[in-house]
Amino acid sequence: MNNQLRFDGRVAVITGAGGGLGRAYALLLAARGVAVVVNDLGGSRHGEGAATSAADRVVEEIEAAGGEAVASYDSVEDGGRIIQTALDHFGRIDIVINNAGILRDTSFHKMTADDWERIYRVHLYGGFQVTHAAWPHLRDQGYGRIVMTSSAAGLYGNFGQANYGAAKLGLLGLANSLAVEGQKRNVLVNTIAPLAGSRLTETILPPDMVAALKPEYVAPLVAYLCHESNSDTGQVFEVGAGWAARLRWQRGRGAFLPLAEALTPEAVADQWTTIQNFDDPTYPETPLDSFAPVVENLQGGRGAGGQGRMGAGETENAGESNLPRSPAPLPPRAASGDISDAIGHEFEPKTLTYGEKDLSLYALSVGAAVDPLDASELPFVYELNSSFRALPTFGVAFPFSLLWQITDVPGLKFNPALLLHGEQYLSLPRPLPTAATVTNTARIANIYDKGSGALVLLDVHTADESGQEIAYNQVSLFIRGLGGFGGERGPSATWALPDRAPDAVHHDRTNANQALLYRLSSGDRNPLHADPAFAAVGGFDRPILHGLCTFGFAGRAVLRHFAGNDPARFRSIRARFTRHVFPGETLVTTMWAVGTDGAFAADGADGQRVLFQCKAAERDEIVLSGGVVELT
Ligand SMILES: CCCCCCC[C@@H](O)CC(=O)SCCNC(=O)CCNC(=O)[C@H](O)C(C)(C)COP(=O)(O)OP(=O)(O)OC[C@H]1O[C@@H](n2cnc3c(N)ncnc32)[C@H](O)[C@@H]1OP(=O)(O)O
Structure with missing residues (x-):
């Protein structure tokens, strides 16, 4: 034969x-x-x-x-x-x-x-x-x-x-x-x-x-x-x-138990039928698959009882006691299905409480007050300061109470290690309160086919207890390898910088453990920033810094140089993440002020704007581009 x-x-x-x-x-x-x-x-x-x-x-x-x-x-x-x-x-x-x-x-x-x-x-x-x-x-x-x-x-x-x-x-x-x-x-x-x-x-x-x-x-x-x-x-x-x-192994969808409350045997008994249900099974094949739902829950996912992990007081203690010593990586998922079906998907709203400690930790994690003798940034990190206030970019942290739900959107299957933050826009109608209970609602506004990846645009609105909007975020996530699904390409971003010397240049040296600090302060527990094995799956030889951490450093630089550290003057900020940053690198933020009478005021903006970009100095790479802060 x-x-x-x-x-x-x-x-x-x-x-x-x-x-x-x-x-x-x-x-x-x-x-x-x-x-x-x-x-x-x-x-x-x-x-x-x-x-x-x-x-x-x-x-x-x-x-x-x-x-x-x-x-x-x-x-x-x-x-x-x-x-x-x-x-x-x-x-x-x-x-x-x-x-x-x-x-x-x-x-x-x-x-x-x-x-x-x-x-x-x-x-x-x-x-x-x-x-x-x-x-x-x-x-x-x-x-x-x-x-x-x-x-x-x-x-x-x-x-x-x-x-x-x-x-x-x-x-x-x-x-x-x-x-x-x-x-x-x-x-x-x-x-x-x-x-x-x-x-x-x-x-x-x-x-x-x-x-x-x-x-x-x-x-x-x-x-x-x-x-x-x-x-x-x-x-x-x-x-x-x-x-x-x-x-092969088969696993039920399982039950998400509320981590925000004390876990009790009674809570398990209540969910027993769901825990044992095999109606819509999955077929885990690796330890990564096995950990996926656990990570989702720890990220403030479905079992978080509608409460994010940033809150001071009760949330803080209950949440921390459930955290693993090293975060589990996420599962690889196959890119498949009809991605366009995910457009319009609404996330389950999430409520979170934050307070002074959260604001201070956040400010420290984006480099505030590195020199304790320089009193100018103390109001962002020291709650006994008479003018204690929130760093405006703290507002980008709100979406993380619900963002992780993106790994469970019908039609949108992907390997989370290949997800990178693409762009971020944050607008604040007024300065953030120094403590509040806020509710986040989010939907997928669009998904563009960018060839090398899919660009998922999320609109996230944050309202206080009276229902008044206190922040709006537009988050764009670039999922590598998920392009080519035949969707619209979407707008092409263009921007230019003034052809003159910058008005200010700010240097910040990040710490080697910057991402480990930022993940705790921001609620973004993506293992990409902490777990070398997970980062390797994403193609990085070590964990990278959160895009929003760099964003926070840059926002701080603009606030300091052009608004006298006064959040009341800070209306909005946007930027594109052009390259990754490794913790420990030096961030150089270069800024140009342009006002209604400036070279870039032709669009009729009625307030002052600051254009900026940010570079990782050691690699001479632009890491943030298209940066704009609108000030009043
Ligand atoms: C899961 C729960 C949610 C959690 C959310 C939180 C996630 C965070 O934890 C994750 C992070 O913080 S990751 C760190 C921050 N981000 C980064 O480091 C990304 C840096 N950027 C890149 O590497 C590349 O731009 C890259 C790889 C993004 C694109 O590079 P290329 O593939 O080479 O693409 P390119 O050929 O340059 O462009 C193709 C089209 O895509 C557009 N584009 C490029 N970069 C973009 C970006 N960053 N954002 C939006 N669009 C982007 C280009 O404009 C082009 O489209 P068009 O031709 O239409 O203009």
Whole structure:
């Protein structure tokens, strides 16, 4: 047959290959050109004794059929010796099938520590030893195929097999991690849960069933997994009697419990039906997938009880006690679906309370009062100052009570690590109060197809308790890789700067931990700014600074140089994030004042405007452009 899968030149170690499944694998692979190490201790089903005959018989069968094989009689607990046999006889190792196993079935209340230990040592420890010995060779040569043998007893549980089930599921855990570690080097690791008539099943299945469940029915799937044409890794297959199926995790949508209140067992009881519901399942595949809803809730998401995390007093304590020490990264999501459906989507409104401490922390996190002897910025950070006031750009923090809902908008599926802040506009009808309870409402105003990404425009309105608007934000999010969906391109931004020397230039050195501070003060807990692994998924070699942190530094510079630090003069601010900033870099904000009589006043603006841009000095990169502050 022309398209027969061949393995010529490959070398396999198959443990427990003296009979049953292992023998079937050995015979099939040898017939396809594999040189096989037939490993079998030759002990009893319960792991007692040893005999060379089982392995020898299989080697004879292979040789009689014209194949190549060598016997190994070592225990899998001496995995290094088994792999050495392959290296000594065939000079390499390509395939490892961990198949050896014994049984010590007994109900748990009768199970001895010895019953437990014996099973653990042969299955899990043995699997570790053999694989560990082969691993460096597979990695170095950039090729390897490993199969672990799990069992339905481990996947689902079985009476009298607590020891066996635990070890078998342990092998799946081992395989899952090795699949992740080996993928880059083309070392693929998969797991099977076979059902076959063998010494291990003859005690629990009727004899005619055992006879029907031939090991030969399992061997082809295992051989395929070991072939170089297989590119799947980290998967589990149930296989037996000519039937094979992939198995995966399924998870319900779950319930979001209110973090803003004390979590109680009663709250769990109330949500029990939802916690157990599988109506609209998801299929997590990685730890990132697993963490996603947790992060959503911590970000002030659906279970935050309508209360953001910025509030002083009660919110602060309840929120903090639930935070993990290191924030969990978000899941990768596939870009798919009809993105345009998301236009007009309304977010669930969120209420938050803020106070003096929040304002002070925010101001500190955008570089206010770095020189404590310079009293000019003390009113932003010191609540006992007689003119304590809010830094105007604190208003950009309001949307974060609800923005994270964007990961759950129908039609808008994306990898959150690829999301970058694109542009920001904030307008304030009057100075922000120094304490308030405010409610945010938001909708997706538009989504533009920018080719290299999708630009999602969000309108966010913030009102105080009397319903009066105190801030309006337009947030644009640039989602890389999500362009090309056939949407409108949207307006093209253009701006120019006066052809003259700037009126002011302000230098701010950010701290290496600036993003770690800013995330706490602003409510933007995006792991992109804290978690190196998450930043790496986004293509950055370390966490980057929040765009809005840079924005806050620049806004402060304008306020200081052109408005005497008086928020009452600050109407609005906008800017585009043109390049990322790394914490620790120096921000240089260059500013030009243009008024109604200035070179840039032709549009009829009735107040003074300040145009600005901001540079990361060390890399000489413009990081904010198109900056405009409107002052009264
Ligand atoms: C999830 C919950 C919500 C949480 C929200 C909070 C998120 C925050 O935590 C995240 C952050 O703070 S990220 C840090 C701040 N942002 C950045 O660092 C982005 C810097 N910008 C870039 O890298 C590129 O501009 C880049 C990559 C954005 C675009 O570069 P390119 O792909 O090279 O695009 P380019 O060829 O230059 O332009 C294509 C079209 O897109 C427009 N465009 C470019 N940059 C834009 C930007 N920043 N904002 C808006 N539009 C932008 C261009 O104008 C062009 O369109 P057109 O031809 O129509 O003019």
